[in-house]
Amino acid sequence: MSSREQILSAIKGIERESKQLPDIPEFPQTENLQKVFKDSIQGNKGEVLSAIEFEEWIASLGDQKIISVSSRFPNLSTIKLPSDPHQLNDLNLAIIDGQFGVSENGAIWLEEENLKLRALPFITEHLVIVLDSQKLVPSMHQAYESIGSKHSGFGLFIAGPSKTADIEQSLVIGAHGAKSLRVVLL
């Protein structure tokens, strides 16, 4: 018998009471989605910018390696997207469109089609996610409703910059991935 069969038949052999899968009810929702979302991002050590603030910030940057795969800011790239992510080790900034944001925790959903390269939001030194302010949902329940049964090979929630507190519980930003997260709320 293969291990697969052994494991499955061992489980089948255990007498268990059947237990029903519960429905997930609707919970009361926050009203002020934008404010709560902004607070959440700040709590996660990210920053929220308006389009104008973002453009000013971009203009203030010196010579930087930038890749924008955002449909809203298509002309900001200073280098081309390579096919091998190893070539992005010195990338300064990636600009990516998010699909929607979750107010309760600041999580932003992105899929492979937004990222182009799965490594992009991780290997970049700094990350900007562009988000439509109309695309905010109150909690993770509505978030999964929005995702629905859509199929993407890879999807993720990003809620802040890379961080760790593994040395004496002191929070340090920029453990491995992006050292900062800016969310441009349009």
Place this chain on the structure above:
Amino acid sequence: MSHPENASAFLKDQSKAKWHDETLWFVRDKRDRISKTVPEWESLRNLASQIKDNVLSNLDNYLEEFEKNALKNGIQVHWAKDAEEHNAIVLKILKEKNCPAIVKSKSILTEECHLNPYLEKNGIEVVDTDLGERIVQFLNQPPSHIVLPAIHLKKGEISELFHEKLQTEKGNEDPEYLTHAARTHLREKFLGAKVAITGVNFGVAETGEFVVCTNEGNADMGVHLAETHIACMGIEKIIPRRKDLGVFLRLLARSATGQPITNYNSHFRSPATGKEIHLVLVDNGRTAQLAREKFRNSLKCIRCGACMNTCPIYRRSGGYSYGSTVPGPIGSILSPGIDLNKYSSLPFASTLCGSCSDVCPVKINIHEQLYEWRQEITKAQGTNGKSLSMKLANGIFRSPLAYRISGKLMRIALKNLPNSLIYHPINSWGKGRNLPETPKETFKEWYHKNRS
């Protein structure tokens, strides 16, 4: 060594023990505060518990559904009945890929299977990429906590370690400086690894996808740079539906560290073009635990660590005192199922205060199961000698101040004991406890006054 003996060793460094205790309590407090900002918190715990009950009652069907969908998505699925088989599967893939060095993100399962020493014996360099795990790996230690692997170390020790291993400045203890030194060191490892190993937080039967949560982004950094991703998953990590993730992701990080969500929550469904994902489904004692009706619930655990942070024994005895891969209250009910003899002192490393069950996001009745294990262990020892449980009880209660000074006297003493005495090294863990708030009168006194 038994838990009390190990605990005494931990308590030798008084100030560190006190720091450990207070720091974990701080994390517990953060969890309390954030949970109170979610009005439906208790409903979420109930839902999570019911979903997991349903999973355990249909585990076979869900595993089959999960496998079918994962295969359809192009994921290669392997089954391992025990640690040995799990390790052999991983090694075989690495050999096929001609891979001499791997990066690995946090996976308690691979710790449980002792994958690192096995791969190293077979000539493969293993680099743990979670900062805390890298620190303990440098020291040749296992993690002392499932969420905070290096919580038993002070920054001075880490500074010295990094000075030796990463040539950081001697005496520079700044956490930011040290973290960024590790970042540079690990970046090189990420760029060089052809295979990356991760654990799995949740596997979704309905879609065949699996979810990995980190704050550092280390799992993704490894996986997306490598050609092959090996994900190691205990069979109990299944959840039925995608929307169940909404419930669990709301609970996990809040319970673990008091943050609203981990910063990266990655859903792996299909390999990227030209790459491979291998998923290893591991039993290693889980079906045996499923068959123990009284202890079945322990398989609902989502490894948030909250029961450790709140446990008065864990906080004051340290993760290593348990001698098991998963320490703390949940470890004390999982480990005896793996090896009753080796871990027989663990169910006694508890005050049965029930705080673990109170914070558990999936509502495992941890303290009741601890009590059940005590019964089992006592039974298993039978007439054999002085009965192990007695010996254990002696080990624990041998001369602890808190137990010698009993009753009324204790309540007076507690108010006046200085920390230096409570955390004194001649104190074994029973004495090392930060003593509880003392009631002004005993229940008996109160009862007499009010009811008689």
